[in-house]
Amino acid sequence: MSERTVKLVIDGREVFAKPTDTILKAAKDNGIYIPTLCYLEGLTAYGGCRLCVVEVKGNPKLMTSCTTPVSNNMEVITNSPRLNKYRKQIIELLLAERTHTCSVCVANGSCELQELATRFGVDHTSVSRNWKRFEIDMTHERFVLDHNRCILCTRCIRVCDEIEGVHVLDVKRRGKDSSIVIDLDEPWAASYSCTSCGKCSAVCPVGAIYVKLKPLSETKKKELPEFVVERRRR
Amino acid sequence: MKPEEIQKIAEIEHDMRMAYKYRIKVCCSSGCIPFGAQKLLKAFEDAVKELGLQNVCKVARTGCVGTCSVAPVVLIDPGNHLYQNVKPEDAKRIVQEHVVNGRILEEFVYKNEAYFSKQYRLVLRNAGKIDPLRIEDYISVGGYSALAKALTQMTPEQVIYEVTVSGLRGRGGAGFPTGQKWNFVAKSTAKPKYVVANLDEGDPGVFANRTLAEADPHAIIEGMTIAAYAVGAEKGYIYIRSEYPLAIQTLKKAIEQAKSYGLIGDNILGSTFNFDIELRLGAGAFVAGEETAILSSIEGLRATPRPRPPYPAVSGLWGKPTLINNVETLANVPLIILNGGAWFSKIGTPKCTGTKCFSLTGKVRNPGLIEVPMGITLKEVVYEIGGGVPEGRKFKAVLVGGPSGGCLPESMLSLPIDYESLTQAGAIMGSGGIVVIDDESCIVDTARFFIDFCMDESCGKCVPCRAGLPKVREILDKIMVGEGTEEDLKVLEELSYLIKDASLCGLGQTAPNPVLTTLNYFKKEYLSHILDGKCPAGKCNIKRMEVVKK
Numbered sequence: 001m002s003e004r005t006v007k008l009v010i011d012g013r014e015v016f017a018k019p020t021d022t023i024l025k026a027a028k029d030n031g032i033y034i035p036t037l038c039y040l041e042g043l044t045a046y047g048g049c050r051l052c053v054v055e056v057k058g059n060p061k062l063m064t065s066c067t068t069p070v071s072n073n074m075e076v077i078t079n080s081p082r083l084n085k086y087r088k089q090i091i092e093l094l095l096a097e098r099t100h101t102c103s104v105c106v107a108n109g110s111c112e113l114q115e116l117a118t119r120f121g122v123d124h125t126s127v128s129r130n131w132k133r134f135e136i137d138m139t140h141e142r143f144v145l146d147h148n149r150c151i152l153c154t155r156c157i158r159v160c161d162e163i164e165g166v167h168v169l170d171v172k173r174r175g176k177d178s179s180i181v182i183d184l185d186e187p188w189a190a191s192y193s194c195t196s197c198g199k200c201s202a203v204c205p206v207g208a209i210y211v212k213l214k215p216l217s218e219t220k221k222k223e224l225p226e227f228v229v230e231r232r233r234r
Numbered sequence: 235m236k237p238e239e240i241q242k243i244a245e246i247e248h249d250m251r252m253a254y255k256y257r258i259k260v261c262c263s264s265g266c267i268p269f270g271a272q273k274l275l276k277a278f279e280d281a282v283k284e285l286g287l288q289n290v291c292k293v294a295r296t297g298c299v300g301t302c303s304v305a306p307v308v309l310i311d312p313g314n315h316l317y318q319n320v321k322p323e324d325a326k327r328i329v330q331e332h333v334v335n336g337r338i339l340e341e342f343v344y345k346n347e348a349y350f351s352k353q354y355r356l357v358l359r360n361a362g363k364i365d366p367l368r369i370e371d372y373i374s375v376g377g378y379s380a381l382a383k384a385l386t387q388m389t390p391e392q393v394i395y396e397v398t399v400s401g402l403r404g405r406g407g408a409g410f411p412t413g414q415k416w417n418f419v420a421k422s423t424a425k426p427k428y429v430v431a432n433l434d435e436g437d438p439g440v441f442a443n444r445t446l447a448e449a450d451p452h453a454i455i456e457g458m459t460i461a462a463y464a465v466g467a468e469k470g471y472i473y474i475r476s477e478y479p480l481a482i483q484t485l486k487k488a489i490e491q492a493k494s495y496g497l498i499g500d501n502i503l504g505s506t507f508n509f510d511i512e513l514r515l516g517a518g519a520f521v522a523g524e525e526t527a528i529l530s531s532i533e534g535l536r537a538t539p540r541p542r543p544p545y546p547a548v549s550g551l552w553g554k555p556t557l558i559n560n561v562e563t564l565a566n567v568p569l570i571i572l573n574g575g576a577w578f579s580k581i582g583t584p585k586c587t588g589t590k591c592f593s594l595t596g597k598v599r600n601p602g603l604i605e606v607p608m609g610i611t612l613k614e615v616v617y618e619i620g621g622g623v624p625e626g627r628k629f630k631a632v633l634v635g636g637p638s639g640g641c642l643p644e645s646m647l648s649l650p651i652d653y654e655s656l657t658q659a660g661a662i663m664g665s666g667g668i669v670v671i672d673d674e675s676c677i678v679d680t681a682r683f684f685i686d687f688c689m690d691e692s693c694g695k696c697v698p699c700r701a702g703l704p705k706v707r708e709i710l711d712k713i714m715v716g717e718g719t720e721e722d723l724k725v726l727e728e729l730s731y732l733i734k735d736a737s738l739c740g741l742g743q744t745a746p747n748p749v750l751t752t753l754n755y756f757k758k759e760y761l762s763h764i765l766d767g768k769c770p771a772g773k774c775n776i777k778r779m780e781v782v783k784k
Binding site: 045046047048049050053061062064067068069086089090093094096097126127128151152170171173174175176177178 | 519521536540541543689690691692693694695696697698699700701702703704705708709725728729732735736737738743
């Protein structure tokens with residue numbers, strides 16, 4: 001393992017990181033909180049939810065801390081009124097994008113989106129909410145895929161592809177019409193490639209993929225097992 | 235093939251050309267074909283045969299000269315006389331009068347001199363001059379001599395130096411210095427390296443790259459090969475959208491010809507340099523033109539952008555160093571190599587050198603494809619080249635930079651066209667679309683149209699763009715039916731800033747521009763929808779419930 005040779009400043013604090021670290025990793029190792037949603041350690045960083053954006057001095061653009069590697073003398077701000085306003089707006093947009101009614105959701109109490117909403121004080125959305133009905137795939141004997149609650153973070157796709165090595169799941173269509181598909185858009189029960197390992201349900205941050213008849217608090221994993229993360233490190 | 239042989243082909247071609255006294259060139263680009271250009275070509279060939287002028291007069295196809303509003307057009311050399319709106323039945327009369335009697339038919343002559351006088355044709359230097367389907371034509375006007383010069387007289391470092399000195403910047407819209415980009419890729423040590431030419435031009439009303447590919451495909455190939463030599467790549471991809479069938483055909487043929495002449499392939503021009511070009515077709519996603527999404531698409535994946543860093547120069551196609559340039563950027567390269575970077579840097583403005591192609595559309599008298607030096611003002615483009623808005627109408631705004639450009643009002647027309655000025659005004663250079671809007675169009679409706687486009691084309695990867703744009707459109711819809719409130723305008727602006735700042739790629743980062751610029755310059759019109767229940771252009775169908783007083 002390489003040494004912590006890179007010196008950078010995060011929120012005014014001088015910290016040291018390994019050359020291969022991302023800003024997010026460096027912050028986390030030093031106890032600095034950056035909100036994340038699509039990111040899961042051990043999976044390829046996606047950079048889709050944009051919650052972990054930070055300001056890097058000298059760069060006019062906001063950078064996703066989960067994908068940006070550290071560099072010497074970098075100055076990072078993870079916490080500013082502007083960033084927090086954007087994060088709040090993103091959470092609002094996610095809540096408004098599909099039906100997220102916590103009181104009737106299996107993930108209530110162990111949902112990462114709900115946690116973030118509480119943390120950032122999102123108690124209403126300033127944009128109108130979408131009540132359109134999306135499909136629910138209950139064909140599989142153990143799992144349910146509820147598109148109404150999906151936030152398209154693609155954790156399930158990545159865990160299926162990178163850890164289980166099957167790539168059953170992917171995204172179809174684009175933009176607001178994007179949705180998760182199983183095989184070539186088939187009902188889950190009809191999938192030949194799915195090994196029913198359940199990793200997708202374990203990593204889903206919301207209640208979109210879950211195990212039937214089990215509380216999510218039992219099946220959900222907030223982190224991948226340490227040995228998996230370790231092996232996936234460069 | 236040896237470098238000297240290029241010179242020989244050029245000489246033979248020149249002699250062949252001199253054998254004919256007249257040369258009738260029929261534009262066979264996508265702009266003229268729907269108006270019967272192919273029939274016209276046949277009609278001219280028949281007319282020449284019928285009048286027994288085969289030895290005096292050569293009929294050939296050529297690329298677009300830009301005057302698409304008077305299609306189909308025919309050019310007759312010597313003198314480059316431009317005949318407009320020619321029908322097949324006129325062919326015989328034109329040949330008879332022009333070639334036999336030596337009399338120019340005034341009724342057909344294109345008289346708008348101003349359209350051309352303000353233009354400066356570098357990229358489109360051969361459009362309307364050569365037959366795009368013949369490599370010999372391209373060689374006869376000095377084609378591939380830049381490649382020969384680069385391969386025989388210059389080192390890759392010297393090539394990059396010239397491009398850096400030229401000040402050439404990316405014509406795909408972002409304006410990144412090309413020399414610097416080449417340098418990054420050249421410095422990367424990983425092998426193999428790739429060159430990607432971006433011809434995925436998807437903006438509504440923009441057709442500059444298509445025209446270039448249809449009129450002068452070899453300029454792209456030559457520029458690309460020089461780029462590959464400079465950065466040390468052996469494989470190149472031209473990524474073109476499948477909605478451009480004629481451009482695809484033309485490029486395919488051009489690649490075959492270049493291969494058969496040994497101008498691409500192994501041991502190019504007798505050197506040790508190998509470079510192969512493959513054509514890749516898009517599958518209809520606008521976002522595939524984005525620098526990193528194009529890589530995913532070429533790799534066979536969904537066209538979704540990737541976060542940068544790592545930059546494609548370090549980790550691009552299949553994780554290897556990749557140079558991605560717009561085809562318009564590449565088409566400039568042969569000229570820079572031939573005439574030197576210092577020559578090129580004198581064109582345009584000191585910070586933005588060279589020229590830029592624009593598709594001028596909307597409510598102007600002379601729509602078409604133009605190429606102007608950087609630093610020209612919007613006023614010159616709209617009024618002098620474009621001829622202003624049609625009789626009886628009033629200019630309202632000009633949208634610069636395609637669907638994610640900015641709507642600029644009359645007061646901004648003195649703005650010079652360069653990357654910095656446009657960005658400062660809230661617009662972008664973008665793909666080079668200029669759409670003129672007159673007083674018949676509602677500004678809210680215009681903003682909604684472009685938001686609608688970007689919303690449909692969003693890939694769905696990042697939240698601000700995927701979930702934010704539908705909300706922006708929803709609010710615009712609300713305003714258009716008279717249900718908007720002033721509070722809505724605030725939300726609209728806040729959402730726009732979120733999408734602009736927090737989105738992953740250029741699509742999201744620029745998509746709110748039409749909304750932000752119209753809110754900035756045309757707030758009155760929004761307020762008139764909201765407060766007075768009136769659409770100034772009379773476009774929106776505002777229904778208001780009247781409060782009945784008892």
